[in-house]
Amino acid sequence: MDAELRFFIDRGIGSRLVPGGLRDAGWALTTMDERYGSTRSQSVTDVEWITEATSRGEILICKDRAIAKRPLEAEAIRLHAARVLVIASAQLTGSEMLRRLIANESAIGRAARNSGPFVLGVDVAKLHRIQLR
Secondary structure, X not given: OOOOXXXXXXXXXOOOHHHHHHHHOOOEEEEHHHHHOOOHHHOOOHHHHHHXXXXXXXXXXXXXXXXXXXXXXXXXXXXXXXXXXXXXXXXXXXXXXXXXXXXXHHHHHHHXXXXXXXXXXXXXXXXXXXXXX
């Protein structure tokens, strides 16, 4: 992954398996637990981490597709021109989430160079746009 791109991993993705695998593949990232601590990260609101991570120029990776539909989160994405990647299946294991991200690495790199706001779903072999509310 291009060294200029930095990612922020939401707590729903986890703090070990997926981040570790992405780092092994050359991705620069910070997890929610690393930024806020494991206790505080449990109470950080979506609007707060969207705002802060976006202000740092990070591309957001989360597991909650509803982030594009809930009014406060959608407004934060729009207001801060966030670039968001969503792995939109609660049933996926960490290994499968990692596989999807790595399989789409080139497409993610291209998309991440665009300005936001956008929310993209990460499927098995492609990205698809998720409409913001």
